[in-house]
Amino acid sequence: MDCLFCRIVRGEIPSTKVYEDDDLYAFRDIDPKAPTHILLVPKVHHSSVNALDESSAAVVAKAYVVLKQLAEAEGIAQSGYRIVVNTGKDGGQSVDHLHFHLLGGRSLSWPPG
Template identity: 65%
Template structure:
């Protein structure tokens, strides 16, 4: 498979890894939009939210537990943060592998985009 994030997870492409377990891999975004901008990626290749299956429910729970852990490690768990999932091109998804953006470290405005 020619997936950028799968190659990062497999170590074929370097990344600034900050978290890894059996199900999730997280690394710093190379073009950060906030002082803390981490990409949290399930190791299972899922192209987008549209491709989620019922069996992926537990995996999503593991992703959000990783979000919680990383937010605490980054020191943004008490001040607040945002978790963003872009889906398909109009949603801003640029890599066809489900991933979660963890943003924090400053006051985030609304609405985004």
């Protein structure tokens, strides 16, 4: 697959990796919107939340546990952080591969965008 995030996971495009296991890969966003801005992607390609089904539930649940661990490792767990999953064009999704944004390290305003 020629998906940008699939190519990053395969090592064809360089990234600053912060976590990897058999199911998930996390790396620093190249255009960070907060002092901590990490992208976490499943290694198996899912185009968006809309492509998920019951068989995807375990990796999505695992992603949230890993995001919590990353927030702890980044020192933002106590002060607070945001997890964002954009879905579709109007939702702000720019890469058609399910991904989670972990944002923190500053006060995040609401509503976003």
